[in-house]
Amino acid sequence: MTEHSGSTTAHRISQLLRGAQEPLVRRVLIVDDEENIRTALARFLRARGYEVTDAENADQALAAVRGGDKFALMLCDVRMPGMTGVELVPLVLDIDPDIAVMMLTAVNDASTATEALASGAMDYLMKPVELKDLERAIERVLHRRALIVEQRNVERLIREEVAARTDELMAERRAVQEMSVAVIDALINAQEAKDVFLRGHSQRVADLAASVASALSLDDELVEDIRLAGRVHDVGKIGIRESVLNKPSALTPEEFDHVKESVRLSVEILSPLKHIARVLPYIQDHQEHWDGSGYPRGLVSTDIAIGGRILHLADAYDAMTSRRAFREPKSPQEAIEVLSKQAGVQFDPDVFQAFKSVVQRRKSLVFIDLDSLDA
Numbered sequence: 001m002t003e004h005s006g007s008t009t010a011h012r013i014s015q016l017l018r019g020a021q022e023p024l025v026r027r028v029l030i031v032d033d034e035e036n037i038r039t040a041l042a043r044f045l046r047a048r049g050y051e052v053t054d055a056e057n058a059d060q061a062l063a064a065v066r067g068g069d070k071f072a073l074m075l076c077d078v079r080m081p082g083m084t085g086v087e088l089v090p091l092v093l094d095i096d097p098d099i100a101v102m103m104l105t106a107v108n109d110a111s112t113a114t115e116a117l118a119s120g121a122m123d124y125l126m127k128p129v130e131l132k133d134l135e136r137a138i139e140r141v142l143h144r145r146a147l148i149v150e151q152r153n154v155e156r157l158i159r160e161e162v163a164a165r166t167d168e169l170m171a172e173r174r175a176v177q178e179m180s181v182a183v184i185d186a187l188i189n190a191q192e193a194k195d196v197f198l199r200g201h202s203q204r205v206a207d208l209a210a211s212v213a214s215a216l217s218l219d220d221e222l223v224e225d226i227r228l229a230g231r232v233h234d235v236g237k238i239g240i241r242e243s244v245l246n247k248p249s250a251l252t253p254e255e256f257d258h259v260k261e262s263v264r265l266s267v268e269i270l271s272p273l274k275h276i277a278r279v280l281p282y283i284q285d286h287q288e289h290w291d292g293s294g295y296p297r298g299l300v301s302t303d304i305a306i307g308g309r310i311l312h313l314a315d316a317y318d319a320m321t322s323r324r325a326f327r328e329p330k331s332p333q334e335a336i337e338v339l340s341k342q343a344g345v346q347f348d349p350d351v352f353q354a355f356k357s358v359v360q361r362r363k364s365l366v367f368i369d370l371d372s373l374d375a
Helices: 003-021 035-047 058-066 085-095 110-118 131-193 201-215 220-232 235-239 253-270 274-284 306-320 332-340 349-374
Strands: 027-031 051-055 073-077 100-105 123-126
Touching: 027 035, 027 058, 035 051, 035 131, 051 058, 058 073, 058 085, 073 085, 073 131, 085 100, 085 110, 100 110, 100 131, 110 123, 123 131, 131 220, 131 235, 131 274, 201 220, 201 306, 201 349, 220 274, 220 306, 235 253, 253 274, 274 306, 306 332, 306 349, 332 349
Parallel strands: 027 051, 027 073, 073 100, 100 123
Antiparallel strands: none
């Protein structure tokens, strides 16, 4: 958090605390079915500077609370015809969580007192009550209410500030990531531009890998991480000799070892970019084979990162279906047939099934588009 944003938060909290210490609106709702009690209490409280509204039953009390006037306190009888005071309390608090509630009853009943407090009341007084005791109890409850409201508001403000700052940090992270990836994209595009047959390879692999990840029902963040890994997985080929990359015939063992260095180079180039560190295992593992015959570490089965398993298959498919200097591209169906023979050997069989469904769905969409054009 920046010094400016931190001072702004402190200032807002300070203002909130000062506001909480100011005198509260002294508005009280008296709920009692006995008119003489309501009248006596109202006269006493008005004389002490309170604004008083009275209600003779729970329905009137609910209407008053819903009516827009914000009460600091509800002074409520426990036993009333119809809905009792104990039943009324949670309904009122649901409408206005900040209202303080005090219960009055003529019944010396401990269980009723416990029930009233459990329902959300802050205090409980027995009738007949001395008016001075009532005044002290009201002030005590209103003070507690002020502290609770103050704490709730401060907590809300802190949550809002944390959420806002988190959003800012995420936006900054995305901006830095996109800037870094844009630089890497430029390097990859420069490298791919040297060979017309490789143009767009990284982006195609990224899109296909993300589609396969979605088909596997991976979470959205992981899908996007795999897409990002696909965009940058070949950056290490910048360090591979062009004569080897563009060789129209089979590579020698020495040349193949040289090509394998591209994985290590990719990881070394990307490692300083800490904000994309989570995708490095996918890039490091994208040439590993399900049966352990891949490189650079010879990992087996699910020891290979899921992103690496997906990228390996997407990379192989794009290589097969792209034109090369020494061969024509295979059709999607031909590529699937060849790759299917390696499911469970070179490729994760579950990933292959998801990949196959994605490619076949894409073929169907192409045919639908062509049919609609013919129509």
